[in-house]
Each structure stands twice: as C-alpha cells, then as structure tokens.
Amino acid sequence: MIVLVVAALFLPPASAVPLKEFNMPHIEDLYYLIIKDSDAQLLALEGGQIDLLGDIARFSDIKRLGDSDKVNLYLAEGFHAFYLGLNLRRPPWDRVELRQSIWEIVNRKQIVRDIFGGYALPLFSFLPPASPYLLELSIPDSNLERAKERLKRSGWRWNEKGILIYPGQTKPLSRMKLMTPMAQVAPTTAEIAERICESMRSLGIPIETEPMDFSMMIARLDQRKFDAYVIAWGLSRDPDNLYAFYHSSMDIIGGYNISGIKAPDLDEALEDLKYAKDEKEAYIASEKAQRLLYKYVPQVPIYSRYYITALQKEWENAVTSKYITPDNIYSFLSLEHKEDRKSFYWCLPEEPRNLNPLSATSAYDWQVLSLIYESLLGTDPFTLKDVPWLAKSWKIETVGDGGKERTRLSFIIREDIQWQDGKPFTADDVKATIEFIREHSIPRYFDSVKDVDDITVTGNVVAITFLERSFWYLHQIGGLPMLPAHVLSGINDWRTLPEEQIIGTGPFAFSSYKPGEYVKLHKNELYWRRVLP
Numbered sequence: 001m002i003v004l005v006v007a008a009l010f011l012p013p014a015s016a017v018p019l020k021e022f023n024m025p026h027i028e029d030l031y032y033l034i035i036k037d038s039d040a041q042l043l044a045l046e047g048g049q050i051d052l053l054g055d056i057a058r059f060s061d062i063k064r065l066g067d068s069d070k071v072n073l074y075l076a077e078g079f080h081a082f083y084l085g086l087n088l089r090r091p092p093w094d095r096v097e098l099r100q101s102i103w104e105i106v107n108r109k110q111i112v113r114d115i116f117g118g119y120a121l122p123l124f125s126f127l128p129p130a131s132p133y134l135l136e137l138s139i140p141d142s143n144l145e146r147a148k149e150r151l152k153r154s155g156w157r158w159n160e161k162g163i164l165i166y167p168g169q170t171k172p173l174s175r176m177k178l179m180t181p182m183a184q185v186a187p188t189t190a191e192i193a194e195r196i197c198e199s200m201r202s203l204g205i206p207i208e209t210e211p212m213d214f215s216m217m218i219a220r221l222d223q224r225k226f227d228a229y230v231i232a233w234g235l236s237r238d239p240d241n242l243y244a245f246y247h248s249s250m251d252i253i254g255g256y257n258i259s260g261i262k263a264p265d266l267d268e269a270l271e272d273l274k275y276a277k278d279e280k281e282a283y284i285a286s287e288k289a290q291r292l293l294y295k296y297v298p299q300v301p302i303y304s305r306y307y308i309t310a311l312q313k314e315w316e317n318a319v320t321s322k323y324i325t326p327d328n329i330y331s332f333l334s335l336e337h338k339e340d341r342k343s344f345y346w347c348l349p350e351e352p353r354n355l356n357p358l359s360a361t362s363a364y365d366w367q368v369l370s371l372i373y374e375s376l377l378g379t380d381p382f383t384l385k386d387v388p389w390l391a392k393s394w395k396i397e398t399v400g401d402g403g404k405e406r407t408r409l410s411f412i413i414r415e416d417i418q419w420q421d422g423k424p425f426t427a428d429d430v431k432a433t434i435e436f437i438r439e440h441s442i443p444r445y446f447d448s449v450k451d452v453d454d455i456t457v458t459g460n461v462v463a464i465t466f467l468e469r470s471f472w473y474l475h476q477i478g479g480l481p482m483l484p485a486h487v488l489s490g491i492n493d494w495r496t497l498p499e500e501q502i503i504g505t506g507p508f509a510f511s512s513y514k515p516g517e518y519v520k521l522h523k524n525e526l527y528w529r530r531v532l533p
Helices: 002-007 038-046 059-066 096-105 108-116 144-153 187-202 214-223 241-246 264-274 279-296 363-369 427-440 443-449 473-478
Strands: 029-034 071-076 080-086 120-122 176-181 207-212 228-234 299-305 307-312 343-348 377-379 386-388 391-401 404-413 452-458 461-466 508-514 518-523
Touching (some): 080 096, 080 187, 096 144, 096 187, 096 299, 108 120, 108 187, 214 228, 241 279, 377 473, 386 391, 391 473, 404 473, 427 443, 427 461
Parallel strands (some): 029 343, 176 207
Antiparallel strands (some): 029 518, 071 307, 080 228, 080 299, 120 299, 404 461, 452 461
16 A cells, blocks of 8 residues: 555656757756755755755655655666675674574565655665566575574574674674764665664674764775675666676775675676676576575675655656656756756765766765766666767677687767867777776776777777677776876876866766865756757
C-alpha cells in the first residue's frame, strides 16, 4: 500500500526526445546553493530560493513535497548502492567469518521499512538491482544466533561484558569507529549508521559512529585511516566497476579498493571480467566474480534506493526517464522558465571538496564538474545506449600482434568544438588527456588507461591500441572527461588546479566559488551545440 501511495506522488517519465534537438541552454547563470541541513533544503525549495533539489531520501519529505502545488516530484531507478565498508588491512576485519556474520545480522528489510517507507530495496548483492549483470543469491533473514555460532566455530570468544575476543588472543576487541556524514547533512545515512552499530554491538563488536564532514571522511578513506564507514555509490551500467572496487591492484592511495581486499582467485575472476572479449564472456566472468564476493564479503551491501528529485513547476521541458530524474545534462540543455527567467538555483548539499576534474572524487564535486567537462561518448537517457558526443563516430577493431589479439579504438572527433577559452578542441587534446592520466597514474582514472599501448593522431582521428582485448575499453575511454592539452602541459602537480584553469567543453563554464554559499557557473556561449549537424 505504501508503494502505491508513493507512486501516485511522482510524474511519469517523459517520452523519448531525439538527441539532435538538444541545443544551447536557455539558462544563463547556474547557481549551486550550498545548503547542508535537510530541513533548510526543504524550506528553500518551498520558499522558491532553489529550483531543483535532488537526492531526497526521507519518506516524510517525499510526502510533504508530493502535497505541494509548487513542485513536481520525479523518481528513477538509477544504479544506487549503499554499503558498509570495513578496513580489511587490520584486525578484526581481516577475519572473513566476522564479515560474514555482520552480513547476517544487519536487518536490511527493517531498515528499508522504517526509514524509507517502501521506496528503497534491501540490497543483498554487489551490483544494484537495475544492473543486467546482477547475481542475487538466496539470502536468509538476519539471524543473530546463527552469526554467533559461526564465530564460535572459528575460535571467537566473548568476555564477561559480552565483547568479542579475537581467536588466539586474551584481550577483547578495542573500541572502533564507523565514519558517517553529519546527521544534518545526511540524516538517513546517519540513522542507518547508528542502526548498523547497534547490530554490530549485539554481536559483541565495540563500535560507535563517528560523524564528520564529508570531505574529511573522503580524505580519511583515501589515506586508508579508518576502521569502518558507510557510503553510497552511483554505479555505472557496466559491471567492470567491480574490478575498480575489489581488485588488489586498485588498493592504492585514492584508489577505489577502499576495503583493501586481496584474494588471488578474486583477482583472477575480476581480470577475466575486465578483459572479457564479448558480452557472453562478460556475463560468465561477472557471475564468477560476484560469487567470490559473496564468499569474501569485502563490503556489506545495505540498500539501493530510487533517485528522487523535486523541480519547481515553473520550469518546463525537463528530460526524465526510468533511469534519470531532471538533474542531468539533457535537462540543462532544454529547461525553460515559464516567465523566461535566465538564472537557475540548484541545491548542493555539501561543499565541493575540490573542483579539479583530475582529483575530484565526491558526487558533490561532480554535480558541478559534470556540466563543465564532457567525454567522447554520451549515454542515451532513454535506452542507456552509447551516443556520439565529442566524438561524432567511432570504430572498434581487433588487431593481431604475434598471435595475440588486441583492441583498437578509433574516434573521429568533431571539428566544430571549442574549449571555453576559445581554443579549438582537437584529437590532440584526447591524446594529451589519456597520456597525462597514464603518466601520472591518477587513481580515479588509471584503471581506464593502464592498458593503453599506443595513441596516434591523424587529422581529426585518434586511434588507441591496447595491450589486451576487452569488451569494456570503449566505455572506459569514451567516458573519460576530456581536458585541454594547453592546460595539461602547464600542470606541475595534478592534485591542484587553479580556478582559471577549470576549462572544459561543456554547456556551462566556471564563474566563481564562495565557500559556504554557492558555486556559480555561466552559460558557455561557445558551446558546440549552437550549430547542429
């Protein structure tokens, strides 16, 4: 019944629109207003101070906005996944039976019922429910006694206060911390973290939450200075993100293997997935890798929820589908105000940690950067298929080299594109971007470029030859944000980028950032969609 009530609050997805119809933005000034408190965000939306509020999670907020005559609510499946992460590099999380027991005691179904009112799904898998590669095994309900029996069989004991004693040790476990964003910024996340800690304490694990600023939390994760944490990811349509999250080679400072899992058989399965030659091999390798992840439990999946966004009704032509709500590039190329207002206000729930596309990692950073920087390929919002973007076409070949098959990608680059500083965007910029990332082993993107063997440019064609053959190379290269060669050539430290060098090809350009108040972008008058093919 709750689901039916909730469904009635949302507008249905829009009908598909030919992508060639998207042109220059009508919005001239785009403000990201930094509002951290969830209640303040709602008041700002209801008072008209912001036009768009995304990532709405509390059921009470959804019901409240659903009753409003000023805003429309939108819902999409997306690829959201929320996890409990553990630092496997140190005791006690190095013991797999403890991780398996934590998996068993966290009552995900209860969390979804109590906190999300039925518009989220309990997650018992390492890929989100929307993924076509999902392998979801039959999982029994949470059971504390069964979890304790598993630990007893593995040599765990409890002291007189009920605190666990590590096998072979005499002293109980030391008190630990679970990092979580502040409650005023992410109230549902904070509540879930508290519930997880309660479950872990019932097993005899002495742990409590450690609320902190999100940027500080990300810095701690990057440096591997933590016991446990909770975090949500917006994953991609491809399952090769499993390689980035769980392959031992990705356990580097700033890398995505935050848990530090190292298992040779898992590495082998993930390599089979990364280098799958076709879709059939990809499905087989994906299933094998997921079965091993169920065995090792490097993270504990908790829930996957729908993306829910509110938009003021005075804005028209939002682009939505079963996969996306209005907070996407297609909407910002088409949104128009009924009374022709040219400024738009979007809520940013956290300070951007940095606006350097080479080192930015948080969703809040990329909420801003995604409208400044673009990639060679885009994704059709209605089908999730690849579409031309900075590249107007591409070709995939398999080439032989001494009997070894390798992939070669050839991208034909559009010749009518300029960087936001007026310099032309060319195939040389594509080459420079890939070579810079590879040369500096930049953690966020290194997995996408580490197999690149050779890059050649002929006119407006860039050909990239890889060391191996893989089904995923097209998306890995096609999804990289392109950066100007003339900016990259002057960078001494890729971790820092002056504001004047935030230069992309996207529909909006950087104007200013006032910490604690806003980030401002302005319309890119040189945007290439001003002239349609």
